[in-house]
Amino acid sequence: MVVQLLFGMFFAGALLSFTEGQNDFKLLPDFYKRGVELGLQQINSSPNVQQHFLFFKSLSKSDMDAGFGVRYAYHHFLAKATKCQRGTVDADIMKCSFRNDRPVIDCGICYKTYNGRIEDNPKPFIHCVYKPKLTPEMIKERTEHCNKMSYSSGSASIMLVRGSK
Structure with a gap:
């Protein structure tokens, strides 16, 4: 009886954590969903990746x-x-539950849209790397690249405007 109770509690907790990521994705504005989909497409098409990745x-x-x-x-x-x-x-997420035995992939992506569609020029910048391999230098390069993208249009830095955590 105790084993069944523990199993039930584990299953309920696991299901909650499995659905958390996709619920967060559903809450994103379409503007950010398009970028996430672009990043996931790059990750999931990599020959070095064996599992399917989700947001x-x-x-x-x-x-x-x-x-x-x-x-x-x-x-x-x-x-x-x-x-x-x-x-x-x-x-x-119901068909492909998250694994907890693999490191997450940290992604930084910046892009330009025109009337809601991601533009090819400038080319969207997608930088995704397994979290343990991410270095402060990579983060700095990612930030500088994205700032240059918005500066090229004569605008303020994208990293300084309407941010949220």
Whole structure:
């Protein structure tokens, strides 16, 4: 009886943590969802990745409205491995639960949109790396690159405008 109770508590807790990441994704504005999808597409198409990765949580995000339908975005988020193999189609958290035995991938992505669509010019910057390998130098380079992207339009730094954690 005690074993069944413990198993039930473990299962309920695990289910809650598995669905947390995708609930957070559903709460993101479409503007940030598009960027996350772009980052996950890059991660999941990498030949070095064996599991399918899904959005886990946002660490920070900022955006800047440059006017005339142009917006710049920066999103720092984590992606987490699931129990599904890379290449899984229509993966969702109920089918592909998160694994807790793999490191998360830390992603920083910045991009320009015009009327809600991600523009090819400047090319979206996607920097994703396994968290244990992320260095302060990488974070600095990521930040500098994204700031240059918004400066090229004559705007203020994307990292300084309307941020949230």
